[in-house]
Amino acid sequence: xxxxxxxxxGTMLMILLGNGVVANVVLKGTKGNNSGWIVISTGWxxxxxxxxxxxxxxxxxxxxxIITLGLALIGKFAWSQVASYILAQMIGAMLGALLVWLSxxxxxxxxxxxxxxLSCFCTVPAIRNYSSNLMSEIIATFVLIFVIFYIxxxxxxxxxxxxxxxxxxxxxxxxxxILVWAIGLSLGGTTGFAINPARDxxxxxxxxxxxxxxxxxxxxxxxxxxxPIIGSCLAAALYVVLL
Numbered sequence: 001x002x003x004x005x006x007x008x009x010g011t012m013l014m015i016l017l018g019n020g021v022v023a024n025v026v027l028k029g030t031k032g033n034n035s036g037w038i039v040i041s042t043g044w045x046x047x048x049x050x051x052x053x054x055x056x057x058x059x060x061x062x063x064x065x066i067i068t069l070g071l072a073l074i075g076k077f078a079w080s081q082v083a084s085y086i087l088a089q090m091i092g093a094m095l096g097a098l099l100v101w102l103s104x105x106x107x108x109x110x111x112x113x114x115x116x117x118l119s120c121f122c123t124v125p126a127i128r129n130y131s132s133n134l135m136s137e138i139i140a141t142f143v144l145i146f147v148i149f150y151i152x153x154x155x156x157x158x159x160x161x162x163x164x165x166x167x168x169x170x171x172x173x174x175x176x177x178i179l180v181w182a183i184g185l186s187l188g189g190t191t192g193f194a195i196n197p198a199r200d201x202x203x204x205x206x207x208x209x210x211x212x213x214x215x216x217x218x219x220x221x222x223x224x225x226x227x228p229i230i231g232s233c234l235a236a237a238l239y240v241v242l243l
Contacts, residue, residue, distance in 0.1 A: 003059035005058075007061075007062060008088045010055025011199075012095040013047070013054060014048055015095075018096075020100050021042075021044065025040055026119055029110050030104070044184050045180050060077075061176075063092075065196070065198050066145060067148065069236075070233075073236035074239055092198075092202075093198045093199055093201070093203055094206050098210070121204060121207040125220065133190065137227025137231065141227060142232075145235035194228065200225070201225060204218075
């Protein structure tokens with residue numbers, strides 16, 4: 001296990017479970033069909049928990065190019081490793097999307113709505129208005145990155161000059177999972193809260209490659225790519241100013 005493979009596996013598991021819950025809710029004939037947005041948001045939060053739990057001890061579990069970018073912008077991650085992390089995240093996202101398709105093939109075939117099938121891979125806006133959609137992604141991503149900067153590791157202060165780190169193991173992945181859950185519930189209903197360029201672009205590429213009828217909606221694909229980048233840069237800028 002290396003940081004590169006950890007980012008691939010963590011991202012793959014996150015996309016498998018995250019897009020998997022979307023497939024379970026929107027595809028025809030599944031046990032979870034029409035179970036609603038609360039199920040999707042909760043499933044995505046838990047998906048992040050699983051990905052972070054696996055990759056966290058090895059790579060820090062970025063699982064998202066804009067987390068990698070944001071940490072590099074504030075000096076907490078080496079720029080020399082940014083490209084390899086992003087490549088691993090893209091590979092993992094594509095593999096995760098492939099597994100979602102393999103596990104739901106019969107339900108993809110039974111579903112007629114092209115938009116429903118596409119949403120199992122990438123984000124689809126509730127109301128298509130590029131400027132509003134872009135702002136939604138910027139705001140949601142800003143919240144994600146800014147709060148991640150302030151998530152502190154557990155520490156026990158024993159005296160004014162002595163402290164010890166408390167090992168929480170896998171439970172240490174819970175804060176980011178709760179953060180993504182909160183973003184999904186509060187801000188995700190407008191665009192599907194991509195907040196992660198790899199999460200949207202990788203599966204969108206797989207949708208275009210796999211034998212699935214319907215457009216991959218490339219005219220919208222720039223929104224979940226540019227919005228998160230802007231949101232991450234704004235969060236990093238504010239963090240540096242406040243620091």
